[in-house]
Amino acid sequence: MKSALVLGAGGFIGSHMARKLRSEGYYVRGADLKLPEFSESACNEFFKVDLRDIQNVHKVFDLSGLNFESFDFVFQFAADMGGAGFVFTGENDAEIMHNSAMVNLNVLEVMRFQKAANLNFQTKIFYSSSACMYPEEKQLSTANPKLSEDLAYPANPDSEYGWEKLFSERLFLAYNRNFGIKIAIARYHNIFGPEGTWRGGREKAPAAVCRKIAEADKQDSIEIWGDGEQTRSFLFIDECLEATLTLVRNQEFNGPVNIGSEEMVTINELARVVTEISGKNISLEHISGPLGVRGRNSDNRLIREKLGISYSMSLEEGLRITYDWIQEQVEKQRLN
Numbered sequence: 001m002k003s004a005l006v007l008g009a010g011g012f013i014g015s016h017m018a019r020k021l022r023s024e025g026y027y028v029r030g031a032d033l034k035l036p037e038f039s040e041s042a043c044n045e046f047f048k049v050d051l052r053d054i055q056n057v058h059k060v061f062d063l064s065g066l067n068f069e070s071f072d073f074v075f076q077f078a079a080d081m082g083g084a085g086f087v088f089t090g091e092n093d094a095e096i097m098h099n100s101a102m103v104n105l106n107v108l109e110v111m112r113f114q115k116a117a118n119l120n121f122q123t124k125i126f127y128s129s130s131a132c133m134y135p136e137e138k139q140l141s142t143a144n145p146k147l148s149e150d151l152a153y154p155a156n157p158d159s160e161y162g163w164e165k166l167f168s169e170r171l172f173l174a175y176n177r178n179f180g181i182k183i184a185i186a187r188y189h190n191i192f193g194p195e196g197t198w199r200g201g202r203e204k205a206p207a208a209v210c211r212k213i214a215e216a217d218k219q220d221s222i223e224i225w226g227d228g229e230q231t232r233s234f235l236f237i238d239e240c241l242e243a244t245l246t247l248v249r250n251q252e253f254n255g256p257v258n259i260g261s262e263e264m265v266t267i268n269e270l271a272r273v274v275t276e277i278s279g280k281n282i283s284l285e286h287i288s289g290p291l292g293v294r295g296r297n298s299d300n301r302l303i304r305e306k307l308g309i310s311y312s313m314s315l316e317e318g319l320r321i322t323y324d325w326i327q328e329q330v331e332k333q334r335l336n
């Protein structure tokens with residue numbers, strides 16, 4: 001039986017990945033500070049632990065009682081994470097860097113220990129890096145801000161979240177070079193879909209816009225940070241999972257590689273698409289707020305060339321599914 005350990009299995013991407021792996025017949029162990037918020041965990045077993053403590057990391061890697069010698073895959077999604085309202089204010093910088101780096105340091109160190117103790121150790125670990133690690137100066141314009149992987153250096157991410165991702169990419173690469181730990185790294189560009197954070201300050205643009213419009217009256221206005229002309233691309237969760245699994249299963253190519261959509265829109269356009277989906281007549285009120293870079297889009301040449309991946313779902317299709325789910329959450333909240 002194939003087996004996987006999903007770190008961050010209580011979060012958005014981790015809980016979807018656990019469900020997908022189970023549906024493909026994997027034995028799945030999950031670990032996170034918290035259980036998934038919006039549905040039952042699909043994991044066979046779930047360790048509710050803090051991975052900043054290395055003793056807990058030893059426990060989640062411990063296979064006594066199970067009938068396989070090492071996990072086939074580890075998915076490392078656990079991180080201190082949020083949208084612009086959490087990452088770009090500056091108030092959470094030390095926490096973000098400390099917490100996420102500590103988890104990555106612990107996980108790789110435990111894998112090194114396990115590999116030294118077990119000749120049959122074959123586990124490959126996937127690391128979820130982010131487009132936030134690309135240099136700020138490549139993203140100052142809304143016109144053609146396509147980020148190919150080779151633009152990463154000289155480094156200059158615009159947030160400490162991005163610097164931590166860059167450091168951890170290098171950490172994974174170093175453990176691969178020095179200790180032979182098998183790795184795969186993707187740089188995610190704005191993944192969205194149902195069961196993602198949709199309120200509370202850590203939600204990202206698609207969820208925030210869907211929530212504001214779902215909560216609005218038929219003829220209402222919603223607030224958009226900045227002039228709304230900043231550009232981004234958004235990839236639906238199902239396509240992210242498919243691409244991630246294709247990457248980890250590939251024997252030759254380990255990344256780092258972009259996993260993101262090339263369908264770039266302004267935040268104003270994003271709001272217009274969601275307005276149409278909602279059937280409401282929503283106007284936009286632009287206010288000051290944390291913005292992040294001016295323009296960002298994925299460049300998918302490398303993933304097409306190395307893994308043959310091209311995405312088929314339009315932004316609108318993904319937003320329809322996401323809007324319906326968020327509208328349901330808003331209704332539930334109203335009834336409570």
Ligand code: NAD
Nearest residue numbers: 008010011012013032033050051078079128130188190191
């Ligand atoms: P998420 O916040 O929903 O999930 C992260 C999970 O990690 C949370 O459930 C959290 O409780 C857990 N976690 C944090 N610290 C922990 C600790 N000390 N011990 C145990 N668990 C801990 O985020 P997500 O959107 O699912 O993102 C998953 C990964 O992908 C993250 O590493 C994130 O940086 C990366 N990423 C995501 C996106 C995106 O658009 N969602 C984009 C780029 C990169």
